[in-house]
Amino acid sequence: MPGMVSSPSAPVLFRAACPRCQARFELSAGSFRLAIGASPRTTFYSFTCPECGSAVRKPAGERIVELLTGGGVRTLRLHSTV
Numbered sequence: 001m002p003g004m005v006s007s008p009s010a011p012v013l014f015r016a017a018c019p020r021c022q023a024r025f026e027l028s029a030g031s032f033r034l035a036i037g038a039s040p041r042t043t044f045y046s047f048t049c050p051e052c053g054s055a056v057r058k059p060a061g062e063r064i065v066e067l068l069t070g071g072g073v074r075t076l077r078l079h080s081t082v
Helices: 062-070
Strands: 004-006 013-017 023-029 033-036 044-049 055-059 074-077
Touching: 033 062
Parallel strands: 033 074
Antiparallel strands: 004 013, 013 023, 033 044, 044 055
16 A cells, blocks of 8 residues: 655655565656546556556555545546546
């Protein structure tokens, strides 16, 4: 689960971990993609592990969506609102 790390003059960084190589690191908002689907099962964030190069995709609950969008992560909406 990403957590935000920031200071008044520094860019927003998110803490993340790779499930494949177990590395822990900080990534900028530009390193993440957030997809918001019609259900919790289709809402996720993704990034590439800087250590092993694995594509990582993890579910994103409401709190994660709030943190990532608030930190400037690009968002793709997979459903339309009526």
